[in-house]
Amino acid sequence: MILTYQEICTRCVARYEGYVARFFGDGMLAYFGYPRAHEDETQRAIHAGLEILDGLASLNSDEGKEGENLAARIGIATGPVVVGDIIGDGASQESAVIGETPNIAARLQACAEPNQVIVSAATKNLAAGEFDYRDMGEQSLKGVDRPVTAWLVVGELDHGSRFDAARGQQIAPLVGRDEEQDMLVRRWQRALSGSGQVVMVSGEAGIGKSRLTHGLRDQIRDQRHIELNYQCSPFHVSSALYPVINQLERAAGHAPDDAPETKLDKLEQLLGQSTDEIEFPSRLLAELLSLPGKRRYGEVDVSPIQQKDQTLQVLVRQLEGLGESQPVLVVFEDLHWADPTTLELLDLIVEQIPRIPVMLLATHRPDFRPAWTGEAQVSSISLSKLDPGNCSALVEGVAGGLSLPPEVLDEIISPRRDLLRKPSCTGTGLQGLPVRARRPKRLTTIWGLPWMDSNSYLRPTRIDICGSIFWVKESRRLLPLAVTPARK
Numbered sequence: 261m262i263l264t265y266q267e268i269c270t271r272c273v274a275r276y277e278g279y280v281a282r283f284f285g286d287g288m289l290a291y292f293g294y295p296r297a298h299e300d301e302t303q304r305a306i307h308a309g310l311e312i313l314d315g316l317a318s319l320n321s322d323e324g325k326e327g328e329n330l331a332a333r334i335g336i337a338t339g340p341v342v343v344g345d346i347i348g349d350g351a352s353q354e355s356a357v358i359g360e361t362p363n364i365a366a367r368l369q370a371c372a373e374p375n376q377v378i379v380s381a382a383t384k385n386l387a388a389g390e391f392d393y394r395d396m397g398e399q400s401l402k403g404v405d406r407p408v409t410a411w412l413v414v415g416e417l418d419h420g421s422r423f424d425a426a427r428g429q430q431i432a433p434l435v436g437r438d439e440e441q442d443m444l445v446r447r448w449q450r451a452l453s454g455s456g457q458v459v460m461v462s463g464e465a466g467i468g469k470s471r472l473t474h475g476l477r478d479q480i481r482d483q484r485h486i487e488l489n490y491q492c493s494p495f496h497v498s499s500a501l502y503p504v505i506n507q508l509e510r511a512a513g514h515a516p517d518d519a520p521e522t523k524l525d526k527l528e529q530l531l532g533q534s535t536d537e538i539e540f541p542s543r544l545l546a547e548l549l550s551l552p553g554k555r556r557y558g559e560v561d562v563s564p565i566q567q568k569d570q571t572l573q574v575l576v577r578q579l580e581g582l583g584e585s586q587p588v589l590v591v592f593e594d595l596h597w598a599d600p601t602t603l604e605l606l607d608l609i610v611e612q613i614p615r616i617p618v619m620l621l622a623t624h625r626p627d628f629r630p631a632w633t634g635e636a637q638v639s640s641i642s643l644s645k646l647d648p649g650n651c652s653a654l655v656e657g658v659a660g661g662l663s664l665p666p667e668v669l670d671e672i673i674s675p676r677r678d679l680l681r682k683p684s685c686t687g688t689g690l691q692g693l694p695v696r697a698r699r700p701k702r703l704t705t706i707w708g709l710p711w712m713d714s715n716s717y718l719r720p721t722r723i724d725i726c727g728s729i730f731w732v733k734e735s736r737r738l739l740p741l742a743v744t745p746a747r748k
């Protein structure tokens with residue numbers, strides 16, 4: 261039983277590219293951000309925590325299961341840690357991560373009830389828009405000299421886009437990108453006249469693809485239209501039609517505790533907006549959403565390949581149906597993570613689009629090569645870095661009225677300070693940038709802070725977080741560490 265439990269934990273942590281440092285008894289210690297850094301470690305850690313609980317719940321409901329029900333308590337904390345060289349195993353591994361963060365995580369775990377994920381305030385703040393939390397009040401934790409506010413993760417919030425989830429309500433004003441904005445508006449107008457358009461926006465992570473997309477959504481907010489948002493996920497690159505399933509569940513208004521029959525009713529209502537013929541599409545889409553539609557609609561009695569083709573046809577038909585009543589803006593975010601079936605669906609949409617008042621706006625990183633470029637209805641925008649003047653405006657926008665000393669501004673936007681070009685910086689965001697400090701020798705890597713100087717021993721006394729700009733106050737100097745926009 262313990263082995264099954266450990267297997268579930270390992271699988272969930274691995275799925276979000278965390279690192280299982282060790283198991284002790286029935287406990288487990290995992291790191292996110294080490295040894296591999298991502299820009300969204302806190303979100304990954306919380307997703308992994310929730311999935312462990314889901315995994316245990318489905319294990320408990322297995323019919324053939326023997327023995328007791330399993331439950332877990334999960335604590336997550338975020339902060340800088342010092343990582344020694346992880347060599348050997350057992351006790352030496354355990355002492356490899358030094359800092360108060362692992363201690364806080366362990367203590368929060370102890371505060372949790374079975375089947376709860378409890379996180380620290382720092383963790384919650386970094387993943388604020390993506391999950392729903394309940395304030396568990398201040399806790400005095402053993403070994404921590406100040407009270408720590410604990411937050412219970414109630415569940416995931418479904419925004420339809422990573423950008424919206426990360427922003428919450430706040431969004432810095434759009435800087436520059438006038439030409440790109442104009443082009444998007446022109447394509448939208450052409451789509452309104454009935455000749456549908458596809459615009460592909462490409463660029464590196466953090467360059468501003470989603471911000472530009474948001475700009476168009478904002479501009480046409482007051483016009484009569486329907487907006488459909490699809491978000492591809494790095495965690496579901498091979499799960500067929502993942503972004504579509506997600507969008508359908510959101511659009512239908514499925515709540516986690518809805519009964520299956522209620523979900524089917526809601527799906528029918530949704531389909532009613534685009535077609536008069538409900539039964540055939542409902543049967544296929546119920547199947548797609550893993551809802552029990554057999555009793556209501558009968559078996560889907562075709563081969564799996566035919567079923568896929570019919571499902572794609574139903575989805576295209578649904579879009580055409582919506583387009584008959586109103587213009588539609590379809591936003592597909594992060595196509596580099598799209599599963600093959602979603603790309604097949606897009607092939608079909610791109611083919612049909614010249615005949616319907618629909619604009620498909622898709623974003624992707626440069627390594628993804630869409631198959632459609634070259635078609636008359638398709639245009640591409642490749643985003644490059646903002647010029648220095650716009651960078652200053654952007655930083656000031658993010659700082660939200662905070663006036664930054666010129667030398668600080670200069671440090672942030674100067675090309676010399678392009679932190680990510682440093683060879684030892686493997687991450688793309690602030691939370692996981694490693695710093696190598698030569699002294700003292702035993703402590704080789706400080707995790708959670710970006711590179712500053714290969715020869716300095718960093719003693720951050722305080723970390724202030726204001727907007728997206730992070731500072732470390734180190735001895736007498738105030739050093740800007742990183743600003744998330746445009747990865748500078």
Ligand SMILES: Nc1ncnc2c1ncn2[C@@H]1O[C@H](COP(=O)(O)OP(=O)(O)O)[C@@H](O)[C@H]1O
Nearest residue numbers: 432433434435465466467468469470471745746
């Ligand atoms: N031109 C811009 N004006 C204002 N903010 C921007 C601009 N470009 C990027 N940003 C901000 O930079 C961050 C990263 O941009 P985002 O659009 O999420 O990047 P991408 O989608 O290309 O990964 C976001 O906080 C975004 O609001």
Ligand SMILES: [Mg+2]
Nearest residue numbers: 423469470593
């Ligand atoms: Mg984006």
